[in-house]
Amino acid sequence: MDAHRLKAIYRVTFVGFAVNLVLAAGKLAAGLAGRSGAMVADAVHSFSDLATDVVVAAFAKLSAKPKDEGHDYGHGKYETLATILVSLALAAVGAGILVSSIRGIRTVVDGGILPRPGAVALAAAVVSIVAKELLYRYTVRxxxxxxxxxxxxxxxxHRSDALSSLGTLVGIGCAYFLGEKWRIADPIAALVVAVFIFKIAFDLIRTGLDELMERSLPPDLERExxxxxxxxxxxxxxxNLRTRRIGASIAVEVHVRMDGAMSVARSHEITEQMERRLRDRFGDGTMIAIHVEPLRAQ
Structure with missing residues (x-):
């Protein structure tokens, strides 16, 4: 990984860390002051983002290490491992929201009354949605x-936190404006959000496991x-094309045939041109191995 890319990862991760720290503290204070269990849970969700920011930053440094005697292909898989850890954190957060929402629904079904949240919790949810959606767009770009x-x-x-805050906003809004019988909307909305979070986590875990299991690149990229x-x-x-992803880079192995009477120097020149075209398309970190065979007589 080059220094520019590593610096970019640190920059975007630090921005996310700073925003999450301010939001988490603000939402926790708003949840406690506004008597909103949903907002307190949302604050916990934001605190989980702080942990994933640390994971990404730490593993980015590990994956940036150059190849060594024991790692001929470098350390790019550390970044893949970070992706899986972040995804597992997402799944854990989704599970926590799911359990909390079911508990709230059961409370209402059993005849209980959920507390009416304060306006400060409502305002915190709006601020959280806007801030986290902007942070998502910046980070994914x-x-x-x-x-x-x-x-x-x-x-x-980050987006899962925005979705969580959206569900929290709906629940808090119904409980605040529509009365006691609508307070069940809070845990129901949280239940829907949990499903979305699980879907995102599943997709990201599947992608990470595909890389760890050396899955080939998609057919359209192999054709290219x-x-x-x-x-x-x-x-x-x-x-005999073989491809795989190693963190942010890819590895390509392929056999080609050339005129058997061609000089080694010319064969080497053509091979270098092939490598240059592939690196221009897929990045300087692309790992390429080309095996040249003599062209069979027709």
Whole structure:
């Protein structure tokens, strides 16, 4: 990982950490002052974001280490591991919201009355939604720009907090404006939010596990790789393509055929041109191995 990319990851992660710290403290104070269990739970959700920010920053430094004697392909998988850890944190937060929402629903079903939240909790929910959605948009844009799956995963964690706050806003709004019988809307909204969070976590975990299990790149990218390899008319029959993702980089192995009478120098020159085209398309960190075979007589 180059220094510019690492610096970008640290910058976007620090911004997220600072915003989450202010929001979490503010929502906790608003939840306690406004007697809103939903807002207190939302604050806990924000505090979980602080932990994932630390995970992303720590693993970004590990994945930036260059290859060494024991890691010929570098340390990019640390970033994949960070993505999975962030995703598991998302799932844990979703489970917590789910349990809390079911408890609230049961309270109302059993004849209990949920407390009426204060206006300060309502205002905190609105501020949280706006701030977290803006933070999500900034983080996901930067993560895609620098090609960091763990930063993108962390962006979705920010959005899950915005969704959680949206559910909290609906519940608090119903409880505040519509009376006692509508206070069940709070845990019901939280239940819906939990389902969305589980869906996001599942998708991110699946992506991370695919990388750890050396899953090939999507077919459209493999077709593009073969096309770039075969652009030179002296290159024939690209085959035995193997691809995989290593953190933010990819690895490509492919066999090609060239004229058996061609000089080694010319063969090497053509191979370098193929590598240059692939790195121009997929980044300087692309790991490429090209095996040249003699062209079979027709």
């Amino acid at each position: 930067e993560g895609r720009r620098i090609g960091s799956p763990s930063v993108v995963a962390n962006a979705w964690h 790789i073969l096309r770039l390899v075969a652009l030179d008319p002296e290159v024939h029959d690209p085959h």
